[in-house]
Amino acid sequence: MNDLPRELSAQYNPKEVEEKWAGLWARMPLFHASVNPDKEHFTIVIPPPNVTGILHMGHALNNTLQDILIRMRRMQGCEALWMPGTDHAGIATQNVVERQIAKEGLTRGQMGREKFLEKVWEWKENYGSTIINQLKRLGATCDWQRERFTMDEGYSRAITEVFVSLYEKDLIYQGDYIINWCPRCQTALSDEEAPHHDLDGKLYYIKYPLKEPQAAGRKSKRNSKKTAAPEDGIIVATTRPETMLGDTAVAVNPKDKRYKHLIGATLVLPLVGREIGIIADDLVDKSFGTGAVKVTPAHDPNDYQMGKTHELEFINIMQPDAVLNAHAGDYAGMDRFEAREAIIEDLTERKLLVKIEPHRHAVGHCYRCHTIVEPYLSKQWFVRTKPLAKPAIDAVKKGKIAFTPQRWTKVYLNWMENIKDWCISRQIWWGHRLPVYYCQRCMAETGSKSQVPISNFKKNSKNTQKGIIVARVRPEKCPDCGGTDLKQDEDVLDTWFSSWLWPFATFGWPFSDQVSEDAKRRTEEQKKELEYFYPTSVLVTAPEIIFFWVARMIMAGFAFMGSIPFKDVFIHGTVRDAQGRKMSKSLGNSIDPLEVIETYGADALRFSLISACASDIFLSKEKFEQGRNFANKIWNASRFIRMNAAVGVDGSRIDPAACRIQDLWILAELNDTIRRVTKAVDAFRFHEAVNLLYTFFWHSFCDWYVEMAKQTICEKNTQEILVHVLKVSLLLLHPFMPFITDEISSVLGGSSFETIAVAPWPQPEKKFENKEARELMRIIFDAVLLLRERRHELKLNPAVKVRVRMWAAPKKRAALLAAAPVICQLAQASELEWLDDDTAPQNSLSLLVARDAHLYLLLEGLVDIAQERERLAGEIAQGHKQIKAKEALLKNKGFVKKAPEQVVAAERKRLEELKAKTADLEEIRRALQ
């Protein structure tokens, strides 16, 4: 019995071990990266989780993948930096705090901006590090001392700089447009923030009467045939009848013969009484509805377009909360959906509602609160994206940035090539205020207002509007009039307007001139860091973030750094439940990763997630048992080795000449595993890497090698190999399962590293390459498997030892002879004797293995000979069938001529073997009496 420095318990206890190592890692400065010109840099910036975030499975997957990359590159000798941080998540965080104060019966309106923001900051201080702590628990080796927050002072400077410089280049403008408006959050949203979902709605057909009904005599011949053109009015179809209160025209397609004669005529808008004209516009689809469309320029993007073209009146009928305003007349004060009901009722009463059809259509929803968004006319700030998109398109087309899996390239390009201007102003409080100041005096003169216009307006096309000041620092006075009454814009910026700067703003960009020496030095340092670590290496994220974040970071990279922000984009799958639904809090179908960590361990969580991450992941709790079981297997194999190998045994000096065949085999397998695992991670095939390790460790190492090693466990060489293979396996496993591997390594000792996180990544060793050993071991495995199989067939009790005879061609004889004890042990044979020539012993059962190695099981007392003859006949018939098929293949001229030589050669060899084997079987069968 060796004296153990530390005992390993019979069952792995992840909780204890993981908590210990999480603590240790936190105290080690090892994950801090700094400029090191001697090393290649490897940089990942974390997709910053929301400060409101609680670790969910998507995070767990996303961050495990990043951690694997970072850990492996670190071990490979890169200066590996994983930049952590959180996102202030404007709308989401504001909503959380609003809900919190609502419990105290307060609204943010009552509190006022300043008080409310204090409350949000307070919340951030209390809960903002929740997810960071959870990431640590997952094992993430971020450079924690660099942790950034998108509302940090320095980071905010980047946002101001970007806003102002884009404004100066005329790439940011203010204007009145139809945007997506969330009536619940009461803010504008970008197109990406208002995803469309199909809803079962209704299509209402409403009759708008003509002011002067057409005289019967004016009817053209054509019109008389068309039933759709009633001469006392026009029927329009709409899904949102309440918007009719803001109608200022009805449009038809100019080519539509049904309505041609009515173009220019006047209609009386029902319920309102306003006179509106009939206009012609190509935007109108003749085949939809009645071919006539009501035009509400202030409440629909298409109608807005027509409103501009035809210089219609823009009537906004809603308040920001989607309650109808004074322009809605009798319906003022009603909610939009209430008003819809009322209007339908009133129209029905007036016999103007022609019909209602069921209609399934896509409706925009707020991505934060899922409220149906309202297309809403308002004054907002926009980024002119087309010029920014150009280099971002080129970079991907030229392969400077590569998406994996590749198919996402197309998704990205398609979006980028059809990019729309980006609405960046939000009517919330939590976020970066726009660096825009309004001179109250100038504003009063020009009559400009930053409020939503009620009706007619003209677009402000130039960025040089009087009284609007966009500046890096708050100006003292108005440059136009010298007035000092300046008011900063109330709006804040889209959260993504800060996230898109993440790959470089996290390094302290932009670097301002500093006065103090200390600050100067720090700034110089940061500049060097940015230069060294940027562009980052890989971005790991989920598909739904491509437009929000990935695409915009690429634009920002070119716009402000003049280069790509990252070389590779790895897009992983979505985590779903067993039914295939996306895991989400609202569905209540999510599996809490923290619970999994609690019951199975972080390593188990990581392993199970990664082994399933080839595509979208369908998770159930059982999936994590596989990870737990594997961890336990690693633990126990280590325990066995620890208990049996002498202290101080080290595999670094293993001499292949002193090795048995099985030793050479496992070492060759290990080499192969090192190569394949490394290659798989390089190609972002994480599931392949982890499954290779699983198979190697469990099946090759534990099931075969360790079992064989038990026989020679007292030999130092065996111990050395066990320790060596285990140690290398732990290193390979470390990026995937960091806790258990570090724990076992530390217990095994003999390492000069506090944590193997900084140990070198294993390399295949030339001296362990051995093709022959692997071939011979295949024979031994076959022998064992066949013997076991026959034992089962013969229903032999495990205690019954069988007698075996073996023959091998001279070339292989020595090696197999040496392996005989192993075969005996694994196959529970009591004796294995060697035959000098290859003739079957009397009454033996053939267990043919290969052409140059035969195995016979002595049957006496074990089996009915007649039965065995019959069984052999079946096997022989099978053999003939296979021979026939192979012969046919080799007779095929096309195959012989066109297939690669090796393939043909392999087939020839296989045919020979089959023939020999079958002939032998026949002989053996004849010999059986």
Next chain:
RNA sequence: GGGCGCAUAGCUCAGCUGGUUAGAGUGCUGCCCUCACAUGGCAGAGGUCAUAGGUUCAAAUCCUAUUGCGCCCACCA
């Protein structure tokens, strides 16, 4: 209306650039608590690789079409 992805063992999924007898985990059946591990070991059953064509000496793998499911994008109100 465009675009993409997926259909392989009862279930969940691997299978990279075509090449022996298509794999794993889980479940099921049988036998084992063999001194690292029952969160374990050994063995077994289970697949016309969605369908129909095509290319090829050779197709789960490449091409075309069809069916079913899922996702994304889009200004038919």
